[in-house]
Amino acid sequence: MxxxxxxxxxxxxxxxxxxxxxxxxxxTICLPGLWIVISSLRPTVEIMAKPPVWIPQEISFxxxxxMFSGIGKGGIPVIEYFRNSLIISVTSTVIxxxxxxxxxxxxxxxxxxxxxxxxxxxxxxxxxxxxxxxxPLFFLYVRLGIIDTHFGLILAYVALNVPFxxxxxxxxxxxxxxxxxxAAQIDGCTRWQAFWQVEFPLAGPGIAxxxxxxxxxxxxxxxxxxxxxxxxSAKTLPVGLLDYTAEFTIDWRGMCxxxxxxxxxxxxxxxxxxxxxxxxxxxxxxxx
Amino acid sequence: xxxxxxxxxxxxxxxxxxxxxxxxxxPLLLSLYSSFTPFRLTRPETxxxxxxxxxxxxxxxxxxxxxxxxxxxxxxxxxxNLEMLLGLGLAMLVxxxxxxxxxxxxxxxxxxxxxxxxVGFQFKFMFNDNIGLVNNALQSLGITQDAIPWLIEGHLxxxxxSIAEIWSSTAxxxxxxxxxxxxxxxxxxxxxxxxxxxPWQTFRYxxxxxxxxxxxxxxxxxxLDVARAYDIVKIMTDGGPAGRTELLWTLVARxxxxxxxxxxxxxxAYFSILLSIAFTVYFFNKLAAARTQIGAEW
Numbered sequence: 158m159x160x161x162x163x164x165x166x167x168x169x170x171x172x173x174x175x176x177x178x179x180x181x182x183x184x185t186i187c188l189p190g191l192w193i194v195i196s197s198l199r200p201t202v203e204i205m206a207k208p209p210v211w212i213p214q215e216i217s218f219x220x221x222x223x224m225f226s227g228i229g230k231g232g233i234p235v236i237e238y239f240r241n242s243l244i245i246s247v248t249s250t251v252i253x254x255x256x257x258x259x260x261x262x263x264x265x266x267x268x269x270x271x272x273x274x275x276x277x278x279x280x281x282x283x284x285x286x287x288x289x290x291x292x293p294l295f296f297l298y299v300r301l302g303i304i305d306t307h308f309g310l311i312l313a314y315v316a317l318n319v320p321f322x323x324x325x326x327x328x329x330x331x332x333x334x335x336x337x338x339x340a341a342q343i344d345g346c347t348r349w350q351a352f353w354q355v356e357f358p359l360a361g362p363g364i365a366x367x368x369x370x371x372x373x374x375x376x377x378x379x380x381x382x383x384x385x386x387x388x389x390s391a392k393t394l395p396v397g398l399l400d401y402t403a404e405f406t407i408d409w410r411g412m413c414x415x416x417x418x419x420x421x422x423x424x425x426x427x428x429x430x431x432x433x434x435x436x437x438x439x440x441x442x443x444x445x
Numbered sequence: 446x447x448x449x450x451x452x453x454x455x456x457x458x459x460x461x462x463x464x465x466x467x468x469x470x471x472p473l474l475l476s477l478y479s480s481f482t483p484f485r486l487t488r489p490e491t492x493x494x495x496x497x498x499x500x501x502x503x504x505x506x507x508x509x510x511x512x513x514x515x516x517x518x519x520x521x522x523x524x525x526n527l528e529m530l531l532g533l534g535l536a537m538l539v540x541x542x543x544x545x546x547x548x549x550x551x552x553x554x555x556x557x558x559x560x561x562x563x564v565g566f567q568f569k570f571m572f573n574d575n576i577g578l579v580n581n582a583l584q585s586l587g588i589t590q591d592a593i594p595w596l597i598e599g600h601l602x603x604x605x606x607s608i609a610e611i612w613s614s615t616a617x618x619x620x621x622x623x624x625x626x627x628x629x630x631x632x633x634x635x636x637x638x639x640x641x642x643x644p645w646q647t648f649r650y651x652x653x654x655x656x657x658x659x660x661x662x663x664x665x666x667x668x669l670d671v672a673r674a675y676d677i678v679k680i681m682t683d684g685g686p687a688g689r690t691e692l693l694w695t696l697v698a699r700x701x702x703x704x705x706x707x708x709x710x711x712x713x714a715y716f717s718i719l720l721s722i723a724f725t726v727y728f729f730n731k732l733a734a735a736r737t738q739i740g741a742e743w
Binding site: 187196281283288315316380399412423 | 460464468534542549553560561562566570571575576711
């Protein structure tokens, strides 16, 4: 075999190995999620079958119907949990982004003493593990009478999100050239007007993705919510998921269906913001 | 006092400071105080009894605590290192792809969209000894006939939890490292190749230094919420079997809420807070160092 064709063969082999590697990697990433979706659509008998049934024989939406038809046979109040999750996540996101915009603007546009230590300090408040923070909060909330309320959880989630929204929004404001706002100010805008009419619209998509990120953090949070809520009036979806495991027999299909309900908003929103999110994290952090 | 006029950045940062002080700093001071008391939820009057560092002393001689502490550090070490390696591999696989890179990138982000509690549930389902995907697959392929007790045997449960943790967080590394690879100028690589570097040398001395800050950003983000593992463990094994997968965080929760020993739990919580802060400060410094190195070259 001459050198040319053996080189070509080697190249082709490498290409095939590469493709198999990529395929396996993607399979590992996607399979667990797909398995949940499939399991939520098949009858419980099939999930429990021994030997396993690999290809679904029949598709049914019973699990979803049962879930949303209120507290019935083994049902949990999903609608209430969904409503709580939505109210808490949206409110705390709006507040966290407003605070984050002020803070991010300060970091991106002003020089002040101790800037990097203030930044590190903000980040450090975020490192406190949720469960460690829940101990004093639980005690305080009981005293103040805001345990198991929307307000209590919203307050906690705002604090949880502020450091990260500041980091992200700081990055997005840095991407907007300083000269634009200065030009607007020379043309007679006040700094306030220049901010809202020039810098805010330009950083807008980035701020939107920071908002979505904050929303997802609240939507997914478990450690705090599981201790600071007790009843249907404030429990969120992640805590609700645990309702299924509290019983002796686990309703796998119901849990899968609830998991799908939880993942759909997250999936859509993350898809929308992925590009901006990476841009914000890296620009804010690398260019210093 | 001279006419104090607060500066603009101070005013802008004030709301953030107030919220964080109210929800994080003050409660933490409170919990620091209560870690010096024998406070129990069922006996409120114990909140005002001061016992000095007795809680901390009894933690030092508590073997359960040290096992949980060691296990937590072990889990974090294994998980962070593997996530970094796998993330790097994944990023390079996707970067090499000539077609469909956009779709691959979206697929790669898939695990990021799962909340830890969902990741835990999903792997609890897959590792179920009776009906789980993993055992079913192993049995169908004829590799084993037994139902492997993934979540029931201590070591296997630890492995299962590590897998869940790695599955959920590799994406963060992959995405940020990929962003670094894509932002990298092509000339240095070509120059290295012309100068006769092997692919490994090109990677080691040209690509890696450039991508490193991006990896540290991922590390910093990860270290901000290492305690996510609490959710995963809580739903997968709840610290079981017989405390064999108990992490620092589940131990704190159990001591506080099941046993009602708040004072003791707060003392333990301080260990977990210090652990998190140590991680963050470490990676934050690495990030700063890597940033100045790159800054000089940019």
